Each structure stands twice: as structure tokens, then as C-alpha cells.
Amino acid sequence: MSVPDxxxxxxxxxxxxxxxxxPAEGGTRGSTVTVGGAEGIPFLxxxxxxxxxxxxxxxxxxxxxxxxxxxLAEVYSDVWSDPAAWAExxxxxxxxxxxxxxxxxxxxxGDRSATEAVxxxxxxxxxxxxxxxxxxxEVPAKDQEVMPAxxxxxxxxxxxxxxxxxxxxxxxxxxxxxxxxxxxxxxxxDINKAKQVNILISDAGFPLEDxxxxxxxxxxxxxxxYVYSILERGRLAALSGDRLMAQxxxxxVGYEAWRTKEARVGDxxxxxxxxxxxxxxxxxxxQGGADxxxxxxxxxxxxxxxxxxxxxxxAAVAAT
Amino acid sequence: xxxxxERINGMYRDVRSAIAERDTAxxxxxxxxxxxxxxxxxDLNVGPSKGNAVENFLxxxxxxHAITDKPLSVDSAKADLLVEVVPRVKEALPSTKLVINSxxxxxxxxxxxxxxxAASGAAIIGLTMDQEGVPGDVERRIECGATFLMTALAxxxxxxxxxxxxxxxxxxxxxKQQIHAVEAIRHLAMVHDPPPRFIVGLSNVSQKxxxxxxxxxxxxxxxxxxxxxxxxxxxxxxxLVEAMITAEILLGRQLYSDEYVKAWRMQKGLPSEAQxxxx
Numbered sequence: 001m002s003v004p005d006x007x008x009x010x011x012x013x014x015x016x017x018x019x020x021x022x023p024a025e026g027g028t029r030g031s032t033v034t035v036g037g038a039e040g041i042p043f044l045x046x047x048x049x050x051x052x053x054x055x056x057x058x059x060x061x062x063x064x065x066x067x068x069x070x071x072l073a074e075v076y077s078d079v080w081s082d083p084a085a086w087a088e089x090x091x092x093x094x095x096x097x098x099x100x101x102x103x104x105x106x107x108x109x110g111d112r113s114a115t116e117a118v119x120x121x122x123x124x125x126x127x128x129x130x131x132x133x134x135x136x137x138e139v140p141a142k143d144q145e146v147m148p149a150x151x152x153x154x155x156x157x158x159x160x161x162x163x164x165x166x167x168x169x170x171x172x173x174x175x176x177x178x179x180x181x182x183x184x185x186x187x188x189x190d191i192n193k194a195k196q197v198n199i200l201i202s203d204a205g206f207p208l209e210d211x212x213x214x215x216x217x218x219x220x221x222x223x224x225x226y227v228y229s230i231l232e233r234g235r236l237a238a239l240s241g242d243r244l245m246a247q248x249x250x251x252x253v254g255y256e257a258w259r260t261k262e263a264r265v266g267d268x269x270x271x272x273x274x275x276x277x278x279x280x281x282x283x284x285x286x287q288g289g290a291d292x293x294x295x296x297x298x299x300x301x302x303x304x305x306x307x308x309x310x311x312x313x314x315a316a317v318a319a320t
Numbered sequence: 321x322x323x324x325x326e327r328i329n330g331m332y333r334d335v336r337s338a339i340a341e342r343d344t345a346x347x348x349x350x351x352x353x354x355x356x357x358x359x360x361x362x363d364l365n366v367g368p369s370k371g372n373a374v375e376n377f378l379x380x381x382x383x384x385h386a387i388t389d390k391p392l393s394v395d396s397a398k399a400d401l402l403v404e405v406v407p408r409v410k411e412a413l414p415s416t417k418l419v420i421n422s423x424x425x426x427x428x429x430x431x432x433x434x435x436x437x438a439a440s441g442a443a444i445i446g447l448t449m450d451q452e453g454v455p456g457d458v459e460r461r462i463e464c465g466a467t468f469l470m471t472a473l474a475x476x477x478x479x480x481x482x483x484x485x486x487x488x489x490x491x492x493x494x495x496k497q498q499i500h501a502v503e504a505i506r507h508l509a510m511v512h513d514p515p516p517r518f519i520v521g522l523s524n525v526s527q528k529x530x531x532x533x534x535x536x537x538x539x540x541x542x543x544x545x546x547x548x549x550x551x552x553x554x555x556x557x558x559x560l561v562e563a564m565i566t567a568e569i570l571l572g573r574q575l576y577s578d579e580y581v582k583a584w585r586m587q588k589g590l591p592s593e594a595q596x597x598x599x
Contacts, residue, residue, distance in 0.1 A: 192577045192578070193577070195577035199582055202586060233575070241587075244575075245575060
């Protein structure tokens with residue numbers, strides 16, 4: 001009796017999105033990162049190839065962070081008042097990309113102007129030659145002022161700009177498209193909204209192939225399984241042919257993991273718990289289909305790098 | 321669901337006269353309407369048109385192919401005609417996927433058409449009837465369907481190219497036969513893993529009925545719930561297509577989003593309603 005053929009046959013693969021542009025492509029980056037391209041369920045070789053290993057971006061803020069716990073302060077506090085120096089630190093810790101948050105533009109967190117934000121973006125672009133992810137402050141009115149200026153200043157660098165939402169997507173999509181950037185589509189832990197945001201952005205004329213989905217993130221013990229099931233359902237829909245769900249996924253692991261009670265305990269265990277919580281959260285979410293992880297602690301990054309290497313031994317290294 | 325467009329059929333007077341007069345404009349307009357509605361396969365039937373049926377089929381196929389690369393379904397109840405037509409169309413349009421529509425489970429049909437499908441790489445639709453006619457119950461439908469399926473598989477036709485049609489009869493003439501067809505789909509889906517594809521000639525259900533469009537879309541939804549994969553329909557019937565899209569969402573075959581109808585059009589690469597209105 002022959003062994004039945006149980007291999008899944010998928011009708012679509014996940015889109016690939018290339019971030020960063022080298023001089024030949026009109027940018028100034030020394031490396032680029034390609035995410036996505038999975039042809040089957042994550043890391044299941046018989047199902048389909050994983051041509052690009054998941055990439056890791058490290059957080060950099062435009063202003064010194066409020067309330068980051070000691071294990072992170074030990075790594076970054078000497079550079080965190082200078083985003084350019086912080087970005088250099090992130091690169092030296094092995095980041096594939098820099099994840100720049102313009103937190104200081106928030107009206108209640110310093111209300112930095114578009115001009116100041118642009119200066120920060122320029123300084124980071126000059127300090128390191130990695131591809132750049134840039135987030136606004138998630139106050140739509142302010143982001144609509146800041147992000148078009150940022151997009152223009154970084155023209156040609158193929159940055160990833162965030163985040164477009166169901167209610168606020170037109171300005172950011174237009175800025176990203178006008179200046180040659182890619183777009184993060186944010187949906188609040190809701191797979192139907194994830195699809196809806198993509199429909200809206202696409203309907204506004206922005207290419208589906210230039211979108212990275214951000215289905216929000218939750219840490220281990222704080223609803224991670226809910227995000228996991230959303231990732232999995234979205235990935236299965238995409239592989240089954242849904243081109244509105246075929247975008248690679250970015251997850252904000254560091255932010256969520258370091259908000260947990262366990263990562264913030266004030267005792268000597270904190271140095272272990274925090275990185276462990278971040279690494280375990282990232283490792284679990286990778287299995288659901290995460291293509292781009294935003295992280296914070298170098299020990300967690302090292303653990304996740306090792307895991308990725310074991311899972312995708314034959315995939316291309318994300319950064320080229 | 322795979323939409324087979326039924327409109328290019330010589331049973332319609334405009335198609336019949338277009339065939340007689342070799343009027344490509346009429347056929348192109350009808351095909352465009354069906355494609356704009358989301359047709360995946362264009363069913364071609366020369367009907368009772370004048371002239372040589374083989375040449376008429378060839379003309380229809382080439383005329384439609386001039387504006388689309390979509391698969392074409394060659395529709396006739398006459399096995400001998402299909403045996404002549406399919407190789408000619410295949411020769412004229414070698415890269416076009418063909419569907420043979422249709423074959424019964426009677427040996428004299430299967431012996432001719434199943435080898436033809438295998439030789440030409442065509443898909444084939446098997447009717448759940450045989451030399452004894454259309455079954456009046458579910459059981460005979462299952463028997464005929466299973467016979468056709470096993471014969472086609474044994475001939476080397478891939479499972480995804482085998483369609484079963486449980487035969488739809490008009491509700492005003494043959495009540496109860498509709499639910500028999502639905503039940504036959506449900507049962508035949510369990511005969512083989514993975515199952516073959518199921519298709520219905522939908523508008524038969526409402527022949528000579530007053531509320532034909534309402535009957536069509538209601539019955540389509542019932543069939544989809546039983547496991548239907550394809551239907552021969554008027555793709556320009558927007559209410560029907562939207563009922564189908566909605567059923568696929570409710571059956572969990574597609575992922576819901578608030579704009580799921582628009583999403584369906586995007587998936588198909590069709591222009592949005594707004595864009596279509598501008599044209």
C-alpha cells in the first residue's frame with residue numbers, strides 16, 4: 001500500500017516586501033531587507049519554502065523613553081537622549097532594521113514639530129545605513145502633519161511607514177506612495193478589520209504589494225494566543241488565495257513584552273524575566289507567521305536569532 | 321465559487337442570430353458583460369443554430385477567445401458532436417483550458433467522452449444519470465455520480481478536473497427533485513477525498529417560473545451550503561452573484577470584512593463599482 005500524499009497545495013504565496021534602498025536603487029542604505037515570500041505554513045518545509053528568514057528591527061525613540069525598566073536602561077540609557085547614537089547602538093547589537101518611533105511628536109509627550117521629527121529621521125539615516133521603519137505618535141491629526149514631511153525627507157530610502165488604520169489611511173498612503181515608501185496597515189487584533197484596512201488602502205490606489213500588516217501584538221500571558229490565532233487564520237486565508245491577506249506581518253514584540261508585570265518586577269529576577277518574556281513571545285508568534293519582529297533587548301534578540309536559524313536553515317538571511 | 325457564464329447559448333435568440341450572421345460584436349458584448357460580472361469560465365452552446373454545428377462552435381470559441389484567456393466550456397448533450405468539436409477547438413486554441421459539458425454515466429457516453437477529456441487535458445462534467453434517465457431520488461444520483469467519478473479517475477483525469485452535476489429540474493414541474501440534488505451533493509462529497517467538484521446548471525430550477533431570479537439565487541445558496549463548487553449562471557445577475565459571495569462568507573470559505581463584496585471584486589481583479597460606472 002502506498003503512503004498517501006498529504007502535502008498541502010496552496011494557491012498563493014505571501015508577498016515579498018523589500019525595505020531600504022542602496023545607492024544604485026536611489027537610496028543611501030548599505031543593506032536592504034526583504035520580508036515575506038512564504039509558500040506554506042511557517043517553517044513546514046514539506047508544505048512550501050520560507051525563502052526569507054524573519055527579520056528583526058530594534059527600537060529607537062526620538063526622545064528618551066519614559067519608564068523603560070532597568071534591564072533596558074542598562075543597554076541603552078547612555079545613548080537614548082541621542083537617536084543617532086541609539087541607532088548606532090542598535091546596529092552594533094545586530095539589528096536588521098531600525099524601528100524609529102516619533103513618540104516625542106505626541107501632543108502630550110513633548111509635541112515635537114514636524115521639522116524636529118524630520119531632523120531626527122535625517123540624523124538616524126546618516127548615522128546608520130540600515131533600512132528604516134518610522135512610526136508616528138498614533139494621534140491622527142499630528143501624524144498627518146509629521147509623516148508627510150518625514151516621507152519627503154526620506155524620499156527614495158524605501159522606508160516602512162506606520163501606521164494606516166481603518167479611519168486614517170489616506171494621508172499616510174499618499175505620502176508613502178508619493179515618496180516611494182512602504183506602508184504598515186494597522187488593525188486592532190481583528191482579522192476582519194485587517195482585511196478591511198487593506199481593502200480601503202488598496203481602493204485609495206495604494207498597491208497591496210507594498211503593504212505590511214500590523215495586526216497588533218500581545219505578549220505571553222496577555223492575550224498572545226488571540227493574536228496567534230489571528231496570524232494563523234490570516235496566513236491560511238492568504239495561502240488559500242486571498243490576495244487581500246497575502247501581506248507580510250510586522251509585530252511589535254518588544255513594546256508588548258516589556259509592558260508585562262513579569263518584565264517589570266523590581267527585583268534581581270528582572271534581568272532574566274524581561275529578555276525571556278520578549279524571546280518567548282517572539283518565538284511563539286514566529287510560528288503563527290510573523291515576518292518582521294520589532295524588539296528591544298539584545299539577549300532576547302540573540303535567542304530569537306538562534307531559533308530562526310534552526311527553523312529556516314536554508315532560507316536566505318534576511319539582510320542582503 | 322467558479323462561475324460558468326451561461327449567456328453565450330444559442331437558445332437565446334440574439335446568440336443564435338449572431339452565430340448565423342457571424343456577428344462578433346454581439347458575442348463580444350455578451351462575453352464582456354459576463355466577465356465584468358465575474359465569470360471564470362465561459363460556457364459555449366450553439367443551441368439549435370443553423371449551419372454546421374462544429375464550425376459554429378469553432379467560431380464561437382475563437383470569437384470569445386479573442387477577448388479573454390479564460391477557460392471555455394463546450395456545451396452539448398450530443399456526445400458525437402463533442403467528439404468532433406473538442407479536438408478542433410483544442411487545435412485552434414492550444415493554450416486554452418477546455419471543459420467538456422457534459423457526459424452521462426451511461427457507458428456509451430463515458431466510453432467516448434472520458435478518453436477525449438484525458439487525451440485533450442480537458443475537465444469534464446459528469447451528469448448523475450445514465451441510460452435509464454434522470455433519477456427520481458437521491459440514491460440513483462449517488463450511484464451514477466460515483467460510477468462516473470471512478471471511471472474518470474481510472475482514466476487518469478485529475479480529481480480537480482472532474483465535475484459532477486446532480487441534475488437540476490424545474491421546481492414547477494418536478495418538486496422534491498431540487499432537494500434530491502442538494503442531498504446528492506452532500507453524499508457524493510464523501511465518496512472521495514479530496515472530493516470532485518460539484519456544478520449545477522442553475523437556471524433550470526426556475527424554467528418558466530415567474531420569480532426566476534429569486535428562485536435561482538435562493539437555490540444557489542442552498543447548493544453552496546451542501547458543498548457546491550461551481551454553477552452555470554448569468555454572471556451579469558448582480559443579486560445572484562452577491563448572494564453567492566455572501567454565502568461563501570457565511571460558509572467560512574472566504575474571510576469576512578465589512579467590504580466583502582468589494583473585496584471579492586478586488587480578488588478577481590475586476591474594476592470597482594465606481595470604476596465600472598465611469599466606463
